[in-house]
Every structure is written in C-alpha cells, then in structure tokens.
Amino acid sequence: MSLTRRHFALSSSAALAAGLVLGRSGPARAGRTVKLSYQRSSTLLTVLKARGTLEERLGARGLGVSWHLFTKVLEPMNTGAVDLHADVADAVPIFTQSAGAPLTFYAMEAGSPRAEAIVVPDESPIRTVADLKGRTVGVSKGSGCHFILAGALKRAGLRFADIRPAYLEAADGLAAFERGGIEAWSIWDPFLAIVQAKRPVRVLADATGLSSYNRYYTVNDRFAAEQPEVVATVFSALVEAGQWVKANPSAAVALLAPIWGDLPPAVVATVNERRSYAVKAVDRAALSEQQAIADTFHEAGLIPRRLDATAVSLWQPPAGRG
Template sequence: MRRRLMPAPPLPPLALLLPLALLVTACAGNSAAGTSTDIDGHGSLTLNVGDQKGGSEAVLRAAGELENLDYKIKWSTFSSGPPLLEAVNAKAVDIGGVGNTPPVFAAGAGSKITAVAAFKGTSRGDAILVPNDSKLTKPEQLKGRSIAVAQGSSAHYQLVASLKKVGLSLDDVEVKYLQPADALAAFTTGKVDAWAVWDPYTSQVLLSRRGRVLTTGDGVTNGLSFQVAAPAALKDKEKAAAVEDYLRRLRRATAWVHDHQEEWAKVWAKDTGLPYDVALASVKRTNATRFSVAVDKPLVASEQEIADTFTELKLIPNKVDFGDFVDTRYNGDLPPSTTPARTSEGS
C-alpha cells in the first residue's frame, strides 16, 4: 500500500537542529565534560555520576527519584559515551550511562570499566534514512552508495549489521564518517545518499519530511544501553551501596517514562532544546520502550558479537572478552536480557 508523500516543507531553522548535536546518547564523539551540578543528600559520601544532555539526571528529577538521598550526587555532563567512559577509566566518574557500542571500544582500549546495569528497548529509532526523493527502496540497493555514520557509534554497528543481513559489507558502500551535526548537513543537502543514525535525529528528519526510513535496527541490533562503573568505586563498600541505590532509582524512573510519555517529552524538550513534537516522537519510538534487564550471559554474548565485528574490521586493535568487563551483583530478580523489548503505545 503506497502512501502519498506531501511536499517537503522548508527545513526548520538551524537553531532548532543544533540542539540535536548534543544528544549523542548512543554514541561517539570527542567532547569533554560540561558543567557539573550537585544534588545534596544526607551523609558525607558523594557519588560522581557521568550523564548526557537530557539523560539520567533529567529523568530522575522528572520522576521524583532525587529525593531523600543518603548521599550526594555530583553530575558531570558529557556530549557522548566515549569521553564519559574515559572519565570512568580515570576514576573521575564513578558511574555513567552509555549506549551499546562505547563500552566495547573502551574495553578494546583496555579501559578500567565495568558494566553493572543494562536497559533494553526497541531499535526502531536506529535507522538508515534516505531522502524522500531517493530511488532507494530496500537496503540491498545501498551497494555503491554513500552513507554517513558516526564512527564507533551504535549506528556504525547497526549499519554493519543491516548490510550483512542483505549480503553486503562496508566494502560495498562508500562510508562517510561524520558526526551528527555534519551528517545532518550532508544528508539534507544531498551530499550523501543515506544516513545511519539514532533517535532523536530519526524523529527530526521524519517530522521535517526531509527523509524516510529505508531500514531500522529492530531485530538486527540488541537495543541495549548500559550503566558503567569504575572498578575502584565498586571496591569501595559505601560507594558500591550508593551505586545500588542509584540503580534502583534509575530503574524506577525508566519505568515511569512508559506511563508518562507526554510529561517526560515536555521535560526532555525543555532540558535539551528539542522541539516538543520531535521529543514526543522519539519518546514513543525509543525512550518509552526501555526497561531494565539482567547483565547475563546472553547479554555478554550479544556485546561480544559487536566487539568481534569491530575487531574483524580492524577498528578495535585487540581481541575483547566482554565478559571481563561486567559485574552481575546488581541483577537481583531482573528479567533476562533475552526478554522481547516492549512497544510503546501510540508509537
């Protein structure tokens, strides 16, 4: 059944698109920490938490989960996962949230990191986009085409996996390694044939009617994100207890989003500068599908597949045993990582 496409309206002003460059929750980049804020709690212990714009602090606050703390929280804001994990490795951050690919690259670099909690959602927001007037209708047709993607990102792996599914490899396409702001410009000006990216960029392009989905990562990638801690913090009895409490609060806040999608979208839009309709579309497609899962053997195997893929591509220099970089002490009675991702009503 064919859908008639409406003429594309003018692109939103660049000022509306720039906030999206801050939202690289999935992925890559070289940005350092931004401003830090403190959350006062009872007691003398301070938990140093790495965050990304519109991330853990915002959702915890919106869900009312930053009240009655027995410890203080010092937030450090990063624009992406890799520099956040560099801070974890340097013991400047005790714990922080990243997507499914940065931990693999950090492990490959021999960083001192430990994945202590995982969240699973659909991968429908991870997409390969093409312009509305593109002649491409299926991923098999990407052969010989130029594709923008952020190197070392979850979108990078999604691109590799999506190509593999249809019998292609990175050697069959022209990869343009571009960070999101540059990729967005290249995509909207026709300098690349496709763009492998994640939400909320996916929602931005779709709502501005400047592109459509060629394929998504749903059923191709694992849809995981992680809380990653510094091993030194986990060896400290008091900090390990604070980490446990923090993870409980974050899990409750993540569950809260599912039943408060409009409310969370308003908070997220205000915190990041995203247009509300883009924030809501991203929440429905991606954020509200997330739930806590155990850090278990199938999860390790899934991340190991990502690690092996990038090792074969010679983007990770050494063999990685991802099982050496996890700690299962906080699993409790969480569902297994193989539990199917839930869908968000109305998405």
C-alpha cells in the same frame, strides 16, 4: 518551531571541543561528590537530573552530585573521567572493552530496535542497503548505529569498505543530511525522530534482526567496589524513572521537550514510545548479542583483536532491588 542543529548543539565552541558541559550539581557537602555523565539520548538520567532525585537520595547519605554532559562518550569511559557513565548503545562497550577500560556493567535497558535506523531522503534513488555501495554514509564512530550499519551491509553482501563512511557526531550528521552532504545516515533517537519529523525519509533498515539495541549503564570498577550502595541507589532510581516515563507519557514529554531544545511534543512522544526504558540487572547470558557485535567489528577492521564480549565485570543489585 523549526528543528535545527541548535537543538542539540552545545552552547560554546570551547565546550564542544572539550566534549563536556557541567550540569547542575548537588549542594556542597563534607562527603565526596558523585560524578555522573549523560548524553542527549540518556533519557532516564535526564529525568533523574531534572527531578533532583539523586541529589535528594545521595544527599541523605552525605554525598554531593555533579552532572557532566558529553557529546563523545568513549573518551570519558576509557579514562574514567566520571564515576558512573552515560548509558550507551550496545556497540559502545565493545570499543571500551577493546581499549581495556576498567568498567563494570551495573544495569541495562531492554531492547528498542526501532530506535535506530539507516535512512535516506525519500526522493533518493537508494532503495535498499545494497544500493549503499560506493555511497557516502554518515555515522557516529563507535556508536550502536556503527554496528547497525556494519551489520546491515554484511547482511546485504557488502563489506564496510564498500561504502564511504563519514564519521560525524549526531548533531553534525543532522546538518550534513539536511544539506545533502551525506547520501544516507545511520542514526538513533532522538535524532532519528527529529529528521523524520522534518522531512520525508525512507528507512532502509532499523536494528530489527541485527540487534536488540540494548543500552548499558557502566560504572568505574573501583567505584563499584568501594561504593556499592551508591550504585544500588542509582540503579533503583533508574528502574523507577523508566516506569514513570511509561506510566506518565504526557508528563514525561512536558519534562523532556524543553530540556531537549524545545522539541515539538510529538517528536518527544515518538522517542519515548520507541524506547523500552525497562531497566534491569545485567545477565551475563544476555551478552551473547555483544559477542556478535564484537565479531562483526573485528571482521570489519574496526577493532584490532577478537574479544570475549561476555568477559566483563557485572554488578548485581542486592536482593529485592533487581
């Protein structure tokens, strides 16, 4: 089956404009409904949704579950549109922190630096990151790949202003890359694996040496304070889902491929191989990489002020669940 933009496009223009699609919800209950968001790269949340894990576990507590698919995650994180937010690459919380969003970090997925990269068509004359000077480079604004691009340019002796950034959401970036509308693309899995399967490409740089590409899970401050047991339930389920994907690679591919738009199994397997899916509690000392990202973004003029990236709220799992 050909890999086209439809695999990751939302089903209607109205939904795309809103950035939101409602997924399957748990049964209506007398208690409140827990609202969770996810995005296309939210593998573990997708696994939990497909298997009905949280509907079962939270349902036993008298709670319903609703799922919300976002293509743009910054706005719902900033506005608190849901209770527990989609997992996001390390750079995204820098923008939410800069915006003053009331978010608590409750889990992190250990690094997967090969899961994001800057690529060009194999036939391109662009051979190195330094060759990107004056070129049009596609990137999703505020994403982890935004930092990889900024960091790689800095390492090559260039400023962000030395390129022509084309701010495109991932599905639009894939279409632009295919038709030659951009000369390079900074992108993450599964889109990276898709484009690598579709045509020969050259990787100019991945996150190695720039970022571990940790992914962070956040929850609204108030919800974390009022519903710690719900957060603990979701945390434990994420840990188990990550272990299941790694222990059952064939079953994981079979579950995810149709959800991700009938992707070829080899593409899904590549995505799952490059991601660690190792979920753990957030250690404040481990946020030092976040500071490097924040400093790079400030130097590039992407955030208006310097941040202490370690000054965020952390939720810790009860003893025996971390």
